[in-house]
Amino acid sequence: MNPDGKTDGLQLRQIAISLAGKPLLSLSATVRPGEILAVMGRSGSGKSALLSYLGGFLDPAFAASGEILIDGRDLTEISAEKRGAGMLFQDALLFPHLSVGDNLMFGLSSTIRGASERRRLVEQALVEIELGDFFDRDPATLSGGQKARVALQRTLLSAPRLLLLDEPFSKLDADLRQQIRDLVFTRTKALKLPVVLVTHDRSDALAAGGQTITIGSEP
DSSP: OOTTSOOOOEEEEEEEEEETTEEEEEEEEEEOTTOEEEEEOOTTSSHHHHHHHHHTOOOTTEEEEEEEEETTEEOTTSOGGGSOEEEEOSSOOOOTTSOHHHHHHHHSOTTOOOHHHHHHHHHHHHHHTTOTTOTTOOGGGSOHHHHHHHHHHHHHHTOOSEEEEESTTTTSOHHHHHHHHHHHHHHHHHTTOOEEEEESOHHHHHHHTSOEEEOSSOO
């Protein structure tokens, strides 16, 4: 690993996933720090199954094989909570019983000690997404774009080694989609995280600016 703690890159070696004996996908790829691999495919092509396999929580109904390496270390047999994979979904999935600030506090790495320091980092994270005075806000009062930004910061505060994106922009309108997409891509590239994005939208893949792999029939 690099001295700054960032990953040296993600390697996917001969990943193959099938369901009930039917092959869904087969791919190999290298995702360098700050790069985004876009995997395109229609619904049912195995996109979400791929992310589940990378994250370590693939449903046992699927059969999967292949190596997942980060910093040269094979993650394949490592439990999900030890892989260091952050994930963003179509929905923000904020905890409704927690304030915006406490949602971010939940995501903050446990290696950060001290209540004052944890509070400071969360407040700084809110400033970064232009929600500096939102610490005590109820998540239910946020707009879709604000929820998406909070979800992103919560994931990044957990100090992931790689980021998995499961069509996180698909429920946003066109203008907001571009805004949040630009924010996610800019932040992850600045943090030099390897990212795997699954999408059925070609504009997402083009905006990612990296390698694109299409699985199944053309979406």
